[in-house]
Amino acid sequence: MISFRYHLITLAAVFVALGVGILLGGTAGHPWFSEGAQEILAKMEAKYDRALKSNHDLKQQINRLLQEVEQRNQEVVHMMAMRYGNDLAGKKVYVWQDTDKEAKEITRLMHSVGINVVAYERGGTWEDGLLLVVAGQPPPWLEQRTGTGKWLLVEQVPDSLAKQWALLEKVQQTMTEMRVAREKS
Known part of the structure; x- marks a missing residue:
């Protein structure tokens, strides 16, 4: 028969191994994980910055196009006034x-x-x-x-x-x- 002392020593060894694994994983694996996360975060920030710049450029282009449309509309209204003004x-x-x-x-x-x-x-x-x-x-x-x-x-x-x-x-x-x-x- 296996003694109670053997069970207690085995159980303590399992918990010590688990504690050592958590301790080593937390300290040794942390820099690798942190560097990967920093790299991913830097890529995401770069994409975000490009998207902001693209959004700003598109807003400027839309504003320019709206101004051109408004100018063309004014020209058409002027043409209508010239075309129908004499008769009407x-x-x-x-x-x-x-x-x-x-x-x-x-x-x-x-x-x-x-x-x-x-x-x-x-x-x-x-x-x-x-x-x-x-x-x-x-x-x-x-x-x-x-x-x-x-x-x-x-x-x-x-x-x-x-x-x-x-x-x-x-x-x-x-x-x-x-x-x-x-x-x-």
Whole structure:
């Protein structure tokens, strides 16, 4: 039989070996682990610095491009004013908007080419100008009206310069038709 003293000595030897292993692993392995961690940390910091620089460069490029876009937009607005200003300056356009539509952009666009914009009240007359109806569909009161006044339906507020240009083209064509019709009568 194995004595109790043998078990106690074996158990003490296991704990001493475990303690020595922890002590040696903590002191001898620590510099190697620390150097590896420092190397990884340095690489991560370098990547972070490159990402920050790249981010800063991209922000500068975006700002420059936004300035160029704004400049081009101003040039297009100026071209629209030159193109339609002679024909449309001083003309009168009435604007009626549905409750869920917003016509501020259309008003700004019309003012940019010299058109006088008047808010249309239901029941009024627009015989001396063109009525722009800013709505998803023509209102029933407009379809029932019998008059000589022309109107255009604007289903969506033009959100791009190309759509604004197209709207001005329609307005010019309709006003030209109205002028020709008046001259014939």
